[in-house]
Amino acid sequence: MLKFEFKNPTKIRFGKGQIENLAKEIPAKSKIMMLYGGGSIKKNGIYEQIKNALKDFEVIEFGGIPANPEYEILMQALEIIKKENINYLLAVGGGSVIDGTKFLSAAALYSGDNPWDILKKNIRIDKGMPFGTVLTLPATGSEMNSGAVITRAETQEKFGMGGPGLFPEFSILDPQVVRSIPQRQLANGITDAYTHVLEQYMTFPTQAFLQDRFAESILQTLVEIAPRILKDPSDYEAASNFMWCCTMALNGLIQKGVPNDWATHMIGHELTALFGIDHARTLSIIGPNLYNYKFEDKKEKLAQYAERVWNIKDGSIDEKAHEAIKKTEDFFHSLGIKTKLSEYTNDYEGTAEIISNRFTERGWLGLGERRNIKPSDVEEIVKMSY
Amino acid sequence: MLKFEFKNPTKIRFGKGQIENLAKEIPAKSKIMMLYGGGSIKKNGIYEQIKNALKDFEVIEFGGIPANPEYEILMQALEIIKKENINYLLAVGGGSVIDGTKFLSAAALYSGDNPWDILKKNIRIDKGMPFGTVLTLPATGSEMNSGAVITRAETQEKFGMGGPGLFPEFSILDPQVVRSIPQRQLANGITDAYTHVLEQYMTFPTQAFLQDRFAESILQTLVEIAPRILKDPSDYEAASNFMWCCTMALNGLIQKGVPNDWATHMIGHELTALFGIDHARTLSIIGPNLYNYKFEDKKEKLAQYAERVWNIKDGSIDEKAHEAIKKTEDFFHSLGIKTKLSEYTNDYEGTAEIISNRFTERGWLGLGERRNIKPSDVEEIVKMSY
Numbered sequence: 001m002l003k004f005e006f007k008n009p010t011k012i013r014f015g016k017g018q019i020e021n022l023a024k025e026i027p028a029k030s031k032i033m034m035l036y037g038g039g040s041i042k043k044n045g046i047y048e049q050i051k052n053a054l055k056d057f058e059v060i061e062f063g064g065i066p067a068n069p070e071y072e073i074l075m076q077a078l079e080i081i082k083k084e085n086i087n088y089l090l091a092v093g094g095g096s097v098i099d100g101t102k103f104l105s106a107a108a109l110y111s112g113d114n115p116w117d118i119l120k121k122n123i124r125i126d127k128g129m130p131f132g133t134v135l136t137l138p139a140t141g142s143e144m145n146s147g148a149v150i151t152r153a154e155t156q157e158k159f160g161m162g163g164p165g166l167f168p169e170f171s172i173l174d175p176q177v178v179r180s181i182p183q184r185q186l187a188n189g190i191t192d193a194y195t196h197v198l199e200q201y202m203t204f205p206t207q208a209f210l211q212d213r214f215a216e217s218i219l220q221t222l223v224e225i226a227p228r229i230l231k232d233p234s235d236y237e238a239a240s241n242f243m244w245c246c247t248m249a250l251n252g253l254i255q256k257g258v259p260n261d262w263a264t265h266m267i268g269h270e271l272t273a274l275f276g277i278d279h280a281r282t283l284s285i286i287g288p289n290l291y292n293y294k295f296e297d298k299k300e301k302l303a304q305y306a307e308r309v310w311n312i313k314d315g316s317i318d319e320k321a322h323e324a325i326k327k328t329e330d331f332f333h334s335l336g337i338k339t340k341l342s343e344y345t346n347d348y349e350g351t352a353e354i355i356s357n358r359f360t361e362r363g364w365l366g367l368g369e370r371r372n373i374k375p376s377d378v379e380e381i382v383k384m385s386y
Numbered sequence: 387m388l389k390f391e392f393k394n395p396t397k398i399r400f401g402k403g404q405i406e407n408l409a410k411e412i413p414a415k416s417k418i419m420m421l422y423g424g425g426s427i428k429k430n431g432i433y434e435q436i437k438n439a440l441k442d443f444e445v446i447e448f449g450g451i452p453a454n455p456e457y458e459i460l461m462q463a464l465e466i467i468k469k470e471n472i473n474y475l476l477a478v479g480g481g482s483v484i485d486g487t488k489f490l491s492a493a494a495l496y497s498g499d500n501p502w503d504i505l506k507k508n509i510r511i512d513k514g515m516p517f518g519t520v521l522t523l524p525a526t527g528s529e530m531n532s533g534a535v536i537t538r539a540e541t542q543e544k545f546g547m548g549g550p551g552l553f554p555e556f557s558i559l560d561p562q563v564v565r566s567i568p569q570r571q572l573a574n575g576i577t578d579a580y581t582h583v584l585e586q587y588m589t590f591p592t593q594a595f596l597q598d599r600f601a602e603s604i605l606q607t608l609v610e611i612a613p614r615i616l617k618d619p620s621d622y623e624a625a626s627n628f629m630w631c632c633t634m635a636l637n638g639l640i641q642k643g644v645p646n647d648w649a650t651h652m653i654g655h656e657l658t659a660l661f662g663i664d665h666a667r668t669l670s671i672i673g674p675n676l677y678n679y680k681f682e683d684k685k686e687k688l689a690q691y692a693e694r695v696w697n698i699k700d701g702s703i704d705e706k707a708h709e710a711i712k713k714t715e716d717f718f719h720s721l722g723i724k725t726k727l728s729e730y731t732n733d734y735e736g737t738a739e740i741i742s743n744r745f746t747e748r749g750w751l752g753l754g755e756r757r758n759i760k761p762s763d764v765e766e767i768v769k770m771s772y
Contacts, residue, residue: 001561001626003401008394014643015389175387207623209610210630213603221596237593240387244596244643253639257400257630 001208004256010144011170014244016236018172019046022053025132025170030088032059033081035101037093039063044180046136050092060084065093068151068158068272068279069100071119078107078115088130091168094137099148102166105129118161119150125163132170136177138243139189139280141196141250143171151273158269173247178229178239186233187335188280189246190226194219194331195264195283196249202291202301203259203369212304215254218245219309226335259369264290266367267378270355275345284332284339289384291325293377297370341385352382387594390642396530397556400630402622404558405432408439411518411556416474418445419467421487423479425449430566432522436478446470451479454537454544454658454665455486457505464493464501467515474516477554480523485534488552491515504547505536511549518556522563524629525575525666527582527636529557537659544655559633564615564625572619573721574666575632576612580605580717581650581669582635588677588687589645589755598690601640604631605695612721645755650676652753653764656741661731670718670725675770677711679763683756727771738768
């Protein structure tokens with residue numbers, strides 16, 4: 001087990017009707033900016049529940065935060081936050097709204113001249129404007145971690161940011177929200193959470209037996225509930241497990257004491273930036289090919305995953321490991337997720353070189369848990385994904 | 387899955403050499419009381435490491451906190467805390483020292499006349515004096531939760547206490563401490579953590595699939611590492627898993643969203659109060675008998691546990707459940723732990739009636755996850771344990 005530090009101070013309120021308790025979590029007399037996305041909360045009743053819970057607060061709304069939250073739009077919100085002396089932020093949405101709110105939390109208290117530096121220089125944020133979340137789309141785990149990914153549309157780039165000051169003070173997780181989520185988003189959420197776990201698990205063994213089993217627990221549970229959720233998103237028990245799995249997949253717990261990969265995410269982000277492919281789908285395009293490409297580095301864990309998650313008991317380590325990659329792809333397919341770049345765009349020729357060049361330009365010369373995935377390897381992996 | 391709230395703000399520093407970082411976690415110019423137990427830390431080098439790390443602070447020591455921390459002794463420490471204007475507490479030890487420190491954290495800021503009321507009236511503590519811990523004996527999980535158990539020797543009673551103000555600010559977990567722990571304490575630690583998990587797991591199913599699997603993960607890992615630890619406590623990897631399992635067994639995570647039992651602890655506490663039997667051993671005396679007595683209530687989970695932790699795939703639910711209880715006892719025996727009260731004392735006759743009467747006097751009329759274990763049931767369970 002590797003040396004680690006772990007702290008996660010976010011308070012979770014989980015279960016039916018928890019939105020009612022929203023006002024208890026926000027300091028009295030706060031002036032709140034409520035941030036949300038495309039307006040689905042106005043159709044599914046969540047908007048009304050929140051407005052009702054916050055009736056004793058002054059609330060300014062900022063809707064329209066898109067998937068892959070854009071810097072330019074967030075800067076409009078920042079202007080209002082400053083002009084109106086907002087002192088509490090409330091994200092109502094999925095990972096994009098929450099990530100956008102984290103950027104604003106950081107930018108609102110940023111002492112430098114240009115908030116763009118937070119992203120460009122990846123400045124660690126030790127203190128942000130306090131904020132909470134009401135999760136409406138389980139997937140990214142942003143509701144219980146301190147990281148965010150922000151897009152700059154004009155340059156087709158995605159930037160990671162974060163710091164210990166960016167944990168939500170609270171997050172409200174009511175699994176009833178799942179019933180109104182479209183199938184496409186449900187499949188994305190399951191795929192995203194599943195890949196988050198793989199990024200922290202499919203590395204090399206370090207005798208972190210407990211972390212391995214926790215990771216496998218999340219994978220097993222996602223595999224178990226996926227068909228139930230897709231068949232009937234109003235299945236409250238399946239939705240509860242789906243929601244809690246997504247949170248636990250990226251709240252730091254399974255990440256600590258083990259090597260982490262994240263190369264699939266870093267390559268996948270480029271596919272979103274270039275083609276607008278849903279984040280989760282980019283992970284399903286890259287992940288299995290990355291495992292095939294780095295097979296020798298990962299085969300021990302792949303074989304363990306084969307045994308424990310997919311119940312594959314027979315065969316050599318290599319056979320089990322190969323079978324596990326196939327099972328992973330099959331799982332994504334079972335969710336209706338396509339796993340080849342050419343199934344998303346006809347314009348894929350040259351993508352491998354573009355991404356590889358970008359990584360070279362940025363000086364990203366060694367990705368993955370062994371820091372041995374060079375830009376030339378990225379090129380090969382993306383080509384395998386065509 | 388049941389509705390729940392979860393928040394755990396304790397920062398963990400885990401791994402080899404983390405004691406060196408102690409000073410980084412305590413505010414500069416704090417006046418510290420360092421609390422410890424019988425002095426084993428002076429033999430195993432931990433005392434020196436800590437004194438070295440704290441050389442820039444003013445530190446007053448208070449040693450001699452016994453197993454099952456006693457109110458009378460803690461009151462002596464409280465007097466010094468007040469006289470010396472201590473403003474930070476550091477527990478260096480296992481569950482007893484940490485629990486004692488939690489009582490002091492609460493008592494130091496208590497505004498009432500008599501700190502005894504904190505225990506007698508079980509007053510919820512929202513704010514305590516800040517404290518951290520250096521864990522030297524993995525077992526109770528007190529290093530990452532907000533509860534404590536305090537003994538009053540003169541009345542042979544144990545009292546629970548706690549509240550959101552009693553989480554340690556930080557806990558340092560260096561698995562190297564395990565190498566100097568005597569076999570008896572290692573066996574106790576494994577048994578204590580194992581039973582903590584069972585108290586939160588061996589109830590009735592609520593489709594909390596992820597929590598079930600997390601609980602099983604801890605059990606599986608304890609079963610896996612127990613022989614390694616007992617054979618060689620300086621096996622760092624086994625010690626790491628042992629230590630992290632103990633913490634995760636009682637930091638709130640597997641407790642949330644599921645029914646909780648805790649009757650084994652409540653009955654076991656009385657055996658410690660009456661006979662001075664090690665806490666963990668009282669759990670091994672009571673637990674398996676309680677499962678036999680409440681077999682119908684628990685057999686579904688017992689059978690799931692049989693399958694997943696003990697790999698018992700054949701037989702009916704009842705057969706698997708019975709076999710699981712036997713496997714649990716066998717596991718305790720494999721640690722050198724005796725599971726009958728008569729193996730600890732010759733003076734056991736009448737114990738069942740004494741405990742049952744105490745529960746009646748205290749108004750504890752319904753224990754367990756269904757609140758259906760009455761004092762008369764407690765009497766039967768204790769008799770089965772003779």
